[in-house]
Amino acid sequence: MPAVDLSLFDALNALMSSRQTLSSPASARQDVKKSRFLAFAEAIESEEAAKAFLVRHQDLTASHNCWAWRLGQSYRFNDDGEPSGTAGKPILQAIDGQGLDCVVVLVTRWFGGVLLGSGGLMRAYGGTAALCLRGAEKQPLLDLVSATVACVFSDLALLQARLSALPDVVMQNPDFDGTGARWSLSLPRESAPEMERLVRDLTRGRAQVWFDS
CATH class of the missing domain: 3.30.230.30 (Impact, N-terminal domain)
Structure with a gap:
């Protein structure tokens, strides 16, 4: 090689x-x-x-x-x-x-x-x-990625407050359904692992995160 x-x-x-x-x-x-x-x-x-x-x-x-x-x-x-x-x-x-x-x-x-x-x-x-x-x-020039977060109603306020405090995160207004909320956000690629861990830890694994390919 x-x-x-x-x-x-x-x-x-x-x-x-x-x-x-x-x-x-x-x-x-x-x-x-x-x-x-x-x-x-x-x-x-x-x-x-x-x-x-x-x-x-x-x-x-x-x-x-x-x-x-x-x-x-x-x-x-x-x-x-x-x-x-x-x-x-x-x-x-x-x-x-x-x-x-x-x-x-x-x-x-x-x-x-x-x-x-x-x-x-x-x-x-x-x-x-x-x-x-x-x-x-x-x-x-930040290398941004897009993500979607889904959570139950009881986790929404805490997640929004903590995620919005991350540097250079831009969050959209959530959409609601019968079980909870889902919203889109963009953030620097280098911050994506930290954001995913934060969502998992704050909700004890209840919330889900998807990154756009």
Whole structure:
């Protein structure tokens, strides 16, 4: 059996744990040879959220609305009429260059009458995106899992109080039936074993936990 390079696994784990996203929307602007560039950036959870962001922030009176987004292994970018590879791709490179994920960036340009050339466009779009992202507030990107908890009525209040006290747990309102309650929650993957033990210990095994695959 070939030897396993544990340092590679350590590096991959460190990379995953160091991923960041934006904690709040950000914007930045700069002027390049009489053209005005304005960038907006925001954290997203889905492609639909990215599309909604672009609809909200694009200016249809501007010369170009160029954008990129990154969601894990998925990404998209668009040059919106600029020469191929001079706008959307540099914006994506600005996102990746700062180790960000689940982020969308839109850079709008108002043409000022001076041609920038391919290199100038790449620097202007990528630079405006990078300027925006550098000044943005960031937070660690949590690896979340979804779970469902089911319990009898007598355990509900205690479970909700204790689970809501766990860091970064988001709980939905419970649904009730004739025997008890069932509700969904999301939490960091690393906290899942602790949550499952807590549910089991608090209810002496009466409650059940299912994790979404």
